[in-house]
Amino acid sequence: MTNVFPEIPIYFLSVIIFFLILLFNWAGFKFKKWQLEKYPDRVSQNLGSIEGSMLGAMALLLGFTFSIAISKFETRRQITVDEANDIGTAILRCDMYPDSVRNPLRTDFKEYIETRIAYYAVGNDEEKIKQEIAKTGEISGRIWKRVAIQAQNRDNIAITAQMIPAVNAMIDIVTTRDAGRISRVPRLVLFVLLALVLISSFVLGSDYNGKKRNRILIFSYALAMTITLDLITELDRPREGLINLNGIEQKMIDLRELLR
Numbered sequence: 001m002t003n004v005f006p007e008i009p010i011y012f013l014s015v016i017i018f019f020l021i022l023l024f025n026w027a028g029f030k031f032k033k034w035q036l037e038k039y040p041d042r043v044s045q046n047l048g049s050i051e052g053s054m055l056g057a058m059a060l061l062l063g064f065t066f067s068i069a070i071s072k073f074e075t076r077r078q079i080t081v082d083e084a085n086d087i088g089t090a091i092l093r094c095d096m097y098p099d100s101v102r103n104p105l106r107t108d109f110k111e112y113i114e115t116r117i118a119y120y121a122v123g124n125d126e127e128k129i130k131q132e133i134a135k136t137g138e139i140s141g142r143i144w145k146r147v148a149i150q151a152q153n154r155d156n157i158a159i160t161a162q163m164i165p166a167v168n169a170m171i172d173i174v175t176t177r178d179a180g181r182i183s184r185v186p187r188l189v190l191f192v193l194l195a196l197v198l199i200s201s202f203v204l205g206s207d208y209n210g211k212k213r214n215r216i217l218i219f220s221y222a223l224a225m226t227i228t229l230d231l232i233t234e235l236d237r238p239r240e241g242l243i244n245l246n247g248i249e250q251k252m253i254d255l256r257e258l259l260r
Contacts, residue, residue, distance in 0.1 A: 010241045014230045017194070021222040024198045028205025029213060054203050058196040062228060065193050068185050069235035076180045076238060077248050080120075083173045084251040087113065090143075090166040091258045096159040097150065105146055106259055112139045113255050116174075120249050123239050133178060140171045185236050197225050 008016070087109070094105045115135045122128035147167050151160040204221065234243040 018226040024201040025205035028202035032206040073235045086170040
């Protein structure tokens with residue numbers, strides 16, 4: 001679960017959760033068996049209402065958490081597309097300037113695109129992400145200065161009036177995209193969700209009537225819950241795992257073609 005164990009790889013975390021679910025189920029089974037042996041006349045064996053309440057609460061929170069995760073994933077994807085469009089617009093508008101201005105701008109844009117590609121390629125390495133953001137700020141500052149200088153040239157006023165909004169949008173969306181990266185499913189929600197899954201597993205294990213347990217059902221439940229939690233984690237950590245933004249990031253890589 002991201003934000004709960006941010007340093008643990010997704011699939012290793014899934015294995016841990018799978019075995020935790022089995023462990024809590026076994027603990028519930030052993031606890032109920034001990035109660036039946038020690039207090040055979042005092043322990044109720046009907047836990048249907050409790051199970052229903054626990055599973056209902058867990059299902060509700062699972063749906064809520066999944067909704068947050070998919071919403072944030074879609075937002076990150078849209079922002080990446082918007083940034084590629086903003087950069088592409090600014091690059092195309094460079095062609096309105098004379099070569100003396102156009103060529104230095106295109107050189108800066110080549111460096112800028114590489115920093116934005118690297119920003120995603122470094123994965124979850126925070127130090128490298130900060131370095132790429134710093135490079136992005138440095139290069140975008142150069143681009144802005146070049147455009148601002150041309151705003152003082154009366155011959156380029158009409159061109160600059162179109163170029164400045166494009167560069168401004170390109171610069172602003174860097175902050176928006178990074179904010180989207182660090183915006184995750186709230187940690188407390190993940191803690192509560194994991195706790196509910198484990199408690200529900202314990203309660204299900206406690207539904208013991210003295211007969212042999214159905215291990216197939218137990219393993220099926222653990223696997224289903226693990227896959228569901230893994231899906232939420234994948235959506236919340238799109239820089240790793242099977243559900244990622246690699247396809248959308250190709251839009252940024254394709255911008256190189258505009259500068260050839």
